[in-house]
Amino acid sequence: MKIALGADHAGYPYKERIKRFLLESGHEVEDFGTNSEDPVDYPLFIRPAAGAVAEGACERGVVLGGSGNGEAMAANRIPGVRCALCWNRETAILARRHNDANVLALGGRVIPWEDALEIVRAWLETPFDGGRHLRRIQQIDEPVPFGGGGRARSGEGPLQAAGDSKSGRQEEHDVVISFGYILYSEGKRTLELTVEPGLKHPTIVHVPSASRWDEEMPDWARGRREEILSRIRPKCVHLDCEWKEI
Numbered sequence: 210m211k212i213a214l215g216a217d218h219a220g221y222p223y224k225e226r227i228k229r230f231l232l233e234s235g236h237e238v239e240d241f242g243t244n245s246e247d248p249v250d251y252p253l254f255i256r257p258a259a260g261a262v263a264e265g266a267c268e269r270g271v272v273l274g275g276s277g278n279g280e281a282m283a284a285n286r287i288p289g290v291r292c293a294l295c296w297n298r299e300t301a302i303l304a305r306r307h308n309d310a311n312v313l314a315l316g317g318r319v320i321p322w323e324d325a326l327e328i329v330r331a332w333l334e335t336p337f338d339g340g341r342h343l344r345r346i347q348q349i350d351e352p353v354p355f356g357g358g359g360r361a362r363s364g365e366g367p368l369q370a371a372g373d374s375k376s377g378r379q380e381e382h383d384v385v386i387s388f389g390y391i392l393y394s395e396g397k398r399t400l401e402l403t404v405e406p407g408l409k410h411p412t413i414v415h416v417p418s419a420s421r422w423d424e425e426m427p428d429w430a431r432g433r434r435e436e437i438l439s440r441i442r443p444k445c446v447h448l449d450c451e452w453k454e455i
Contacts, residue, residue: 215280217275271315276319280292341385
């Protein structure tokens with residue numbers, strides 16, 4: 210695997226150690242700097258490393274700084290990059306399994322070297338789970354226009370309401386039941402209902418009241434509470450459900 214590396218002065222020591230580990234493990238490395246502990250501005254080194262991943266020149270990337278926060282932010286400004294800031298093995302595994310993270314951010318001043326090395330190992334070895342997570346990755350990678358208040362505008366692109374007169378048909382829907390939530394989707398549009406406790410009996414499904422529904426749900430789902438719930442409930446008949454209004 211070809212891996213891009215980028216770091217500022219605070220991340221430089223770990224970058225060098227990670228580079229040695231990657232090369233010894235049989236990986237190819239492209240190092241975008243920095244090359245000393247002299248103070249530098251991290252975007253100058255993080256952006257090229259993240260860009261190499263976005264362009265396909267490198268399969269993955271690792272970016273490092275003091276905390277890793279700024280590095281993750283800079284990397285994620287590059288379209289196509291999904292950079293995860295990880296601080297232990299578990300977060301690294303989830304970043305790969307659920308988020309298909311193609312860039313890893315680490316804080317060289319906030320985690321011990323042994324932990325950093327374990328994070329890199331886990332992140333490299335863990336595959337992406339796909340499934341329902343793929344739809345969410347596609348939503349991350351395909352920006353949609355946003356209107357006032359931070360809500361996506363209805364009637365535009367993938368957010369066009371199901372059954373819109375422009376299409377003249379009702380779009381197919383899907384219901385996925387999992388631990389902790391029920392996911393309802395219409396194409397690339399999704400909403401979640403919280404479930405507790407982990408689909409054990411009785412299963413409690415939290416449903417926003419009619420007033421809260423229109424306040425909290427995306428534009429395309431507003432005014433469609435009963436319609437959407439009527440599609441979800443039949444998929445849950447095998448469960449001992451209690452539908453709790455919140």
